[in-house]
Amino acid sequence: MPAVYLYAIADRPKAPLPSSRGLQGASLSSLACGDLAAVFSPLTATDVQATESALWLHEEVVEALMAERAVLPVRFGSVFSNEAAVRAELMARYTALVAALDRVRGRVELGLRVLWDDDQEAIRKKWEITDHAQCSSRAPRALSPGDGRSYLMTRLEEERRAQARRQRAEALAAEIHTPLTRLAVASARQVLITPRLLLTGAYLLEHDRVAAFRREVEMLSAAHSVLRFLCTGPWPPYSFADV
Amino acid sequence: MRQLAAREKEVTLLDLLDRILNKGVILWGDVTLSVADVDLVYLGLKVLLTSVETAERMRGAGSCYTQPERNTVTDRAFAPLERAVED
Numbered sequence: 001m002p003a004v005y006l007y008a009i010a011d012r013p014k015a016p017l018p019s020s021r022g023l024q025g026a027s028l029s030s031l032a033c034g035d036l037a038a039v040f041s042p043l044t045a046t047d048v049q050a051t052e053s054a055l056w057l058h059e060e061v062v063e064a065l066m067a068e069r070a071v072l073p074v075r076f077g078s079v080f081s082n083e084a085a086v087r088a089e090l091m092a093r094y095t096a097l098v099a100a101l102d103r104v105r106g107r108v109e110l111g112l113r114v115l116w117d118d119d120q121e122a123i124r125k126k127w128e129i130t131d132h133a134q135c136s137s138r139a140p141r142a143l144s145p146g147d148g149r150s151y152l153m154t155r156l157e158e159e160r161r162a163q164a165r166r167q168r169a170e171a172l173a174a175e176i177h178t179p180l181t182r183l184a185v186a187s188a189r190q191v192l193i194t195p196r197l198l199l200t201g202a203y204l205l206e207h208d209r210v211a212a213f214r215r216e217v218e219m220l221s222a223a224h225s226v227l228r229f230l231c232t233g234p235w236p237p238y239s240f241a242d243v
Numbered sequence: 244m245r246q247l248a249a250r251e252k253e254v255t256l257l258d259l260l261d262r263i264l265n266k267g268v269i270l271w272g273d274v275t276l277s278v279a280d281v282d283l284v285y286l287g288l289k290v291l292l293t294s295v296e297t298a299e300r301m302r303g304a305g306s307c308y309t310q311p312e313r314n315t316v317t318d319r320a321f322a323p324l325e326r327a328v329e330d
Binding site (some may be wrong): 006009052055056058059072073074075076077078087089093097100109111113141232233234236238239240241243 | 255258259260261262263264265266267268269270294
């Protein structure tokens with residue numbers, strides 16, 4: 001038996017497969033395990049290269065499946081030595097996989113990134129006001145070599161600014177994330193993964209809430225004109241497929 | 244299906260990478276793509292992935308706007324870029 005490349009776990013094992021091709025031009029197959037199906041294609045060479053086209057091909061297979069069935073997208077690069085190894089994995093985690101499929105059925109994921117810019121005038125002004133209020137009682141002190149106190153004061157000031165920035169980011173992120181969670185059945189968020197990436201959000205939505213979600217993003221964007229909003233999707237539920 | 248502008252695809256690719264390489268069900272087989280290989284993907288796309296902030300440079304002015312629901316890969320667009328392309 002050849003090695004197999006796995007795309008997704010789906011429900012309805014008897015449903016027809018998409019006619020599209022998998023990696024290395026192979027046809028898609030599926031193997032059933034109770035109420036689950038693992039969708040895969042055979043590999044002639046097991047060294048799967050993670051190229052851009054391969055990533056999109058994986059995604060296209062998952063999306064084609066998702067049009068008809070509930071799916072749990074499998075992380076890119078999952079190769080098994082044969083079908084029996086896949087079946088063993090499905091059996092070992094059967095209950096968790098069925099529960100995860102129930103969670104994502106009829107739902108899609110939308111992604112949001114919100115970028116901010118420290119140099120933006122509006123944000124900087126707010127910070128200056130805070131800085132003046134807190135620094136006015138502190139006399140400026142010349143920095144001289146070996147001046148441990150000056151060094152310490154500088155470090156403290158840096159720390160205080162970083163903390164204020166973090167607090168501001170958390171507050172802004174909550175202003176954006178909270179209304180969006182009201183439209184979602186599940187969500188995940190990260191704040192300041194990089195200095196300018198204020199919020200990274202993933203939202204699991206009922207299919208018919210996507211339009212409303214986009215409208216909400218548009219309103220939030222209008223209300224936060226100094227921030228940049230990037231919204232993508234609908235995606236397969238990658239961020240909500242943890243088993 | 245309509246062809247999307249290259250930069251538009253790149254922004255969406257960024258989001259795809261985040262998901263397909265870092266999320267999704269982990270059913271690691273006994274022969275799997277190594278972590279080093281995944282790192283190579285990122286290296287190969289380093290123009291795009293110098294940081295996620297690169298996305299900002301790729302986008303046009305504006306913000307997300309309401310659009311008809313879309314489901315296919317090639318139609319999935321980062322809305323402001325799409326608007327810029329259509330203008």
